[in-house]
Amino acid sequence: MQVLLFGRLRDVAGWRERSFDPSATHISALKALIGADDAALAAALEAPGVRVSVDRMLVKGDAALHPKAEVAFLPPMSGG
């Protein structure tokens, strides 16, 4: 599945878009994969106000994923 990072999360990670193992069935499992080798990013994903979208729709809680999901982690939106 495809993961996208925005705003300060992209700076923390040093990447904007990356493919991950499609076996993650929920957001929590995907976060564990993403943060496995990057503790700073793992902490940043848990920061207050970070929202998650799946296939460009905002989701709440530990939403379910499908193997081809596009998951985006969205820090607090700044407005234009």
Place this chain on the structure above:
Amino acid sequence: MIRLVAEPFEPGAELTRFCAGRAETGAVASFVGIARGEAGQATALELEAYPGFTEAEIGRFVGEAVRRFGLQDAQVIHRHGPIAPGETIVLVMTAAAHRREAFEACDYLMDYLKSRAPFWKKEHGPDGARWVEPTARDLADISRWD
């Protein structure tokens, strides 16, 4: 209804197009937001969008404004990517039968766009870059409509 653009655009030309053929409209209000240079403190602004998601989220609010104020039409054109001081960032245009609804809807949409629209804003200045979040004033402005 919503357009995200990566290149500078001409707000006057867009307004002319928006006003064309409106024999029954009566009132069009518009707002143009321009990148401020902050006396050399802001050398460039970078607005990151999530194409597809950003337009859809703004579109929901525009739809709400159309219903709330009984608009005939509304359009938002918003830049993303790097923006130089003096360039237009955003153009909001609203069309209604009477001026009050057109003015208020334009004001409402700008308060939303400045505080809640899905953009991530980075300001580049002489001392480096920083991420910008809504100001207390932006948040107070949007709360006027609750």
